[in-house]
Amino acid sequence: MHISEGVLSPPVLITGAALTGVGLVLGLKTLKAEKIPEVAVLSSTFFVASLIHIPIGPSSAHLVLNGLVGLLLGWSAFPAIFLGLLLQALIFQFGGLTTLGVNTFAMAFPPVVLSYILRRFLKKDKYSLTFTVSFLVGFLSIIFSAILIGIALYFTEKSFTPVIITLLGAHFPIAIVEGFITSFIMLYLLKVKPEVVL
Amino acid sequence: MHLEVFAEGNSFFHSLDPRVKILVFIPFAILCAISKGIIIPLLYFMLSLIFILIAKPNLKVFLNRLAGANFFILFIWIFIPLSYKSNPYISLGFLKLSYKGLEYALSITLKCNAIIFATIALLSTSTIFSLAHAMLHLKFPSKLVTIFFLFYRYITVMHEEYIKIKRAVLARGFKPGTNLHTYRTYAYIVGALLIKSFERSEEIYKAMLARGFKGFFPLFEHFKLKKLDVAFAIFANFIVISIYLLGIYK
Numbered sequence: 001m002h003i004s005e006g007v008l009s010p011p012v013l014i015t016g017a018a019l020t021g022v023g024l025v026l027g028l029k030t031l032k033a034e035k036i037p038e039v040a041v042l043s044s045t046f047f048v049a050s051l052i053h054i055p056i057g058p059s060s061a062h063l064v065l066n067g068l069v070g071l072l073l074g075w076s077a078f079p080a081i082f083l084g085l086l087l088q089a090l091i092f093q094f095g096g097l098t099t100l101g102v103n104t105f106a107m108a109f110p111p112v113v114l115s116y117i118l119r120r121f122l123k124k125d126k127y128s129l130t131f132t133v134s135f136l137v138g139f140l141s142i143i144f145s146a147i148l149i150g151i152a153l154y155f156t157e158k159s160f161t162p163v164i165i166t167l168l169g170a171h172f173p174i175a176i177v178e179g180f181i182t183s184f185i186m187l188y189l190l191k192v193k194p195e196v197v198l
Numbered sequence: 199m200h201l202e203v204f205a206e207g208n209s210f211f212h213s214l215d216p217r218v219k220i221l222v223f224i225p226f227a228i229l230c231a232i233s234k235g236i237i238i239p240l241l242y243f244m245l246s247l248i249f250i251l252i253a254k255p256n257l258k259v260f261l262n263r264l265a266g267a268n269f270f271i272l273f274i275w276i277f278i279p280l281s282y283k284s285n286p287y288i289s290l291g292f293l294k295l296s297y298k299g300l301e302y303a304l305s306i307t308l309k310c311n312a313i314i315f316a317t318i319a320l321l322s323t324s325t326i327f328s329l330a331h332a333m334l335h336l337k338f339p340s341k342l343v344t345i346f347f348l349f350y351r352y353i354t355v356m357h358e359e360y361i362k363i364k365r366a367v368l369a370r371g372f373k374p375g376t377n378l379h380t381y382r383t384y385a386y387i388v389g390a391l392l393i394k395s396f397e398r399s400e401e402i403y404k405a406m407l408a409r410g411f412k413g414f415f416p417l418f419e420h421f422k423l424k425k426l427d428v429a430f431a432i433f434a435n436f437i438v439i440s441i442y443l444l445g446i447y448k
Contacts (some may be wrong), residue, residue: 004267004271005310007274007310007313010355013232013288026344028341033411033412036413037403037406038400040347040349040401041348041352043215044352044355045395054380056376057376064420065388079221079345087350089354091322093263094266098313159281160278161274162281163274163282164443166273180378181388184382189389189393192389193393198398
């Protein structure tokens, strides 16, 4: 899900950086000082979760869980995902530093919007509604993130179309697994410690 | 967790002031990312190669990281020369490769690797904590840097918790596969980690309040800028900008 250095054109890089800048300002403005440790340590856990590889058929994929980040952190998903990607670029050289803006926006914006709309339907006593809503947030976050990455590639170079189609196709099974895992985590959290969610 | 592999060492870059390294890296990365064609990216690539030779990273890890980063580039090499709409073509049997497409793929490869080399040589040779410290000096938002400090600090802690839970799960005969049971098990592992981190963060906040936390960390240690740091910053930025200007006036 992360575009490497050197691929995207300057206008796309600048647009991504500006959009992420707005998201970061909103995320940091709405974050109260007493919530800083919570956002930070939950981000640490999401980072650890992104190192977990889940089997999908003959292959495997690492967890993304950006949908869940949106559901638990709201606008703070922007700083959380930004810092996660920054760290990945610094220590693993995954993604990149010049593409940080585009990658952060692609991964943070869909879950923030989706959870803003769908969050209200999460109820401790409504099992199947909570399951469906969390599945949708987990599934659609991955799909829309892949689409945003596709848009960034398309505006850089129209010949990228076959690469974009491959990318979208590869993300479909991942999105389904992410949907299930997001739902199971949400049900677990609501059962064991609902104050994490609500 | 062994994360900062490249920060271990004693090369010239390891001893430079992290603020200086950031101020060399940012112009390098931006100007390299927006450069066009083959020659300018090639010059940046050669400059970054010199950086790497100075930084002397662990070769095995270095090559491993390069392979990972070039995975996406491989896709571009497969698709772009075949789908790029331009003449002239190079014919290879039944395959028609666009010359412009090949040039484009090469340009991307050079730029991508140049920036990654620079990241490893300039940034990864500092520890994350000293980079975060330098970010505060360079006026990054202090709230963001505070989150970054705690976020990085607690990755190792949460990873240890994960290893513990995973060991318990494996001891009970868990075999991952493509099925709902596997996904549910992983979900409960992550759920348990999230609850642990939520509870942990409440303790951390209380401990921080007890020490007079007011929303940011005051700087305790300070960097000392040496003459060599300033000289490197001026010299390196001069070369980085000259290469870019060469591209404009060519």
